[in-house]
Amino acid sequence: MNYEFDWSSIPGALPFLWEGMKVSLEITVTAVIVGIVWGTLLALMRLGTIKPLAWFAAGYVNLFRAIPLVMVLLWFFLIVPQLLKGFLNLDPNTDVRLTSAMVGFALFESAYYSEIIRAGIQSVPKGQVSAASALGMTYAQAMRLVVLPQAFRNMVPLLLTQAIVLFQDTSLVYVSALADFFGAAYKVGDRDGRLVELLLFAGAVYFVLCFSLSQVVRRLQKRMATV
Amino acid sequence: MITIDKVSKHYGSFQVLTDCSTRVAKGEVVVVCGPSGSGKSTLIKCVNGLEPFQSGTIHVDGISVGDPKTNLPKLRSRVGMVFQHFELFPHMSITENLTIAQEKVLGRSKEEARAKGVGLLDRVGLKAHADKFPGQLSGGQQQRVAIARALSMDPICMLFDEPTSALDPEMINEVLDVMVELAQEGMTMMCVTHEMGFARKVANRVIFMDRGRIVEDDTKEAFFANPRSERAQQFLAKILQH
Ligand SMILES: Nc1ncnc2c1ncn2[C@@H]1O[C@H](COP(=O)(O)OP(=O)(O)O)[C@@H](O)[C@H]1O
Numbered sequence: 001m002n003y004e005f006d007w008s009s010i011p012g013a014l015p016f017l018w019e020g021m022k023v024s025l026e027i028t029v030t031a032v033i034v035g036i037v038w039g040t041l042l043a044l045m046r047l048g049t050i051k052p053l054a055w056f057a058a059g060y061v062n063l064f065r066a067i068p069l070v071m072v073l074l075w076f077f078l079i080v081p082q083l084l085k086g087f088l089n090l091d092p093n094t095d096v097r098l099t100s101a102m103v104g105f106a107l108f109e110s111a112y113y114s115e116i117i118r119a120g121i122q123s124v125p126k127g128q129v130s131a132a133s134a135l136g137m138t139y140a141q142a143m144r145l146v147v148l149p150q151a152f153r154n155m156v157p158l159l160l161t162q163a164i165v166l167f168q169d170t171s172l173v174y175v176s177a178l179a180d181f182f183g184a185a186y187k188v189g190d191r192d193g194r195l196v197e198l199l200l201f202a203g204a205v206y207f208v209l210c211f212s213l214s215q216v217v218r219r220l221q222k223r224m225a226t227v
Numbered sequence: 228m229i230t231i232d233k234v235s236k237h238y239g240s241f242q243v244l245t246d247c248s249t250r251v252a253k254g255e256v257v258v259v260c261g262p263s264g265s266g267k268s269t270l271i272k273c274v275n276g277l278e279p280f281q282s283g284t285i286h287v288d289g290i291s292v293g294d295p296k297t298n299l300p301k302l303r304s305r306v307g308m309v310f311q312h313f314e315l316f317p318h319m320s321i322t323e324n325l326t327i328a329q330e331k332v333l334g335r336s337k338e339e340a341r342a343k344g345v346g347l348l349d350r351v352g353l354k355a356h357a358d359k360f361p362g363q364l365s366g367g368q369q370q371r372v373a374i375a376r377a378l379s380m381d382p383i384c385m386l387f388d389e390p391t392s393a394l395d396p397e398m399i400n401e402v403l404d405v406m407v408e409l410a411q412e413g414m415t416m417m418c419v420t421h422e423m424g425f426a427r428k429v430a431n432r433v434i435f436m437d438r439g440r441i442v443e444d445d446t447k448e449a450f451f452a453n454p455r456s457e458r459a460q461q462f463l464a465k466i467l468q469h
């Protein structure tokens with residue numbers, strides 16, 4: 001096999017690739033933030049004493065963890081646009097693929113974040129809640145002021161690791177032809193007949209970003225272990 | 228101040244407390260002792276409602292603890308509690324440990340809470356450590372901070388659950404000294420402890436528990452001179468050997 005590499009189409013495509021990277025990052029950041037907030041609420045429901053809420057949270061988490069992400073994304077691409085357009089009276093031609101991707105990822109990731117956060121909450125010794133309650137704090141205050149700050153401190157490495165996985169998974173939005181970083185690279189490669197080069201380049205970028213971030217996580221873990 | 232009347236509690240079929248009754252009058256110091264697993268922690272946690280109980284009543288300052296209509300957080304904010312394992316909040320500085328509940332529960336201003344906290348820290352001899360974190364203090368120091376934290380709420384009475392049993396021997400006295408001083412100032416106290424020196428010095432009464440029952444409830448003099456039950460005699464003999 002004698003393949004001639006030709007990287008010349010990459011420099012000119014950088015602005016377009018950067019637009020794609022912005023889409024990937026937007027989806028990641030939204031899903032991480034919504035995932036942590038909604039995941040925390042789900043974890044609190046699941047650990048709380050109100051049975052219907054605990055059942056709801058358990059059902060939600062088990063459902064999303066049992067379905068492939070790609071399927072969830074497809075549903076959201078098919079359903080959310082219709083709903084949004086119906087509710088908001090949008091022009092049928094408005095592009096809501098980015099919004100659907102964000103909603104799909106956020107709801108899906110919440111299930112995973114809620115499990116991480118639930119474990120984090122349970123890692124805080126019970127005596128801490130007793131001490132907070134004994135000082136007159138309500139359950140909500142004990143959670144907000146005493147348990148969650150400690151839980152999150154313990155969870156930072158896991159939450160970051162999940163964010164790295166999520167960033168890689170954003171490439172799945174190619175099913176909707178939305179130009180995220182991977183999609184953009186694919187388009188350029190396809191256009192110029194340089195798919196191999198573009199995909200190698202995209203792979204290298206994913207690797208560098210994710211590998212550096214995971215090194216940061218490792219450092220963090222080491223530093224936390226010594227404190 | 229504290230009235231416990233025929234309190235029983237069970238976990239499933241396991242009876243933790245059976246028909247416990249006693250009273251702690253204002254200014255009184257009552258020491259609770261007994262073998263491990265006899266229900267001392269459970270009883271003392273029932274007093275501020277940290278543990279629910281199935282029958283009987285407990286009143287603190289006239290307020291019924293078991294009544295579902297009682298505002299438990301409010302009641303607990305007036306009852307100080309000190310735990311075996313200190314339970315300081317590790318993510319907060321010593322000063323924040325002392326001010327958080329004053330601000331969030333009692334609604335005191337930052338300055339007022341801080342002034343109160345620093346004053347109490349000084350009182351337990353730890354003013355120099357105000358900006359440290361709990362993990363940087365020794366066990367004895369942490370427990371003194373925990374006592375100061377409870378006092379910061381201006382409690383009407385104090386509950387102690389084996390405050391010295393997790394400490395290295397050389398640190399026990401610094402904590403007991405603070406407790407003795409508190410007792411001598413007239414604080415109403417219910418203390419689960421095996422420190423009989425402390426009991427002899429400041430207790431008015433000693434309660435002895437065994438298998439979920441209060442089997443002795445007597446003045447300190449009567450208890451030490453002549454415990455009525457055989458279990459208490461054996462227990463005392465064992466403890467005083469150490
Ligand atoms: N959550 C619980 N579930 C079941 N049994 C418990 C629970 N907490 C305590 N117990 C049991 O209740 C008994 C009394 O416990 P405790 O009040 O901690 O005793 P003490 O403080 O005197 O050592 C022990 O036998 C303990 O095993």
Ligand SMILES: [Mg+2]
Nearest residue numbers: 267268269389
């Ligand atoms: Mg105990």
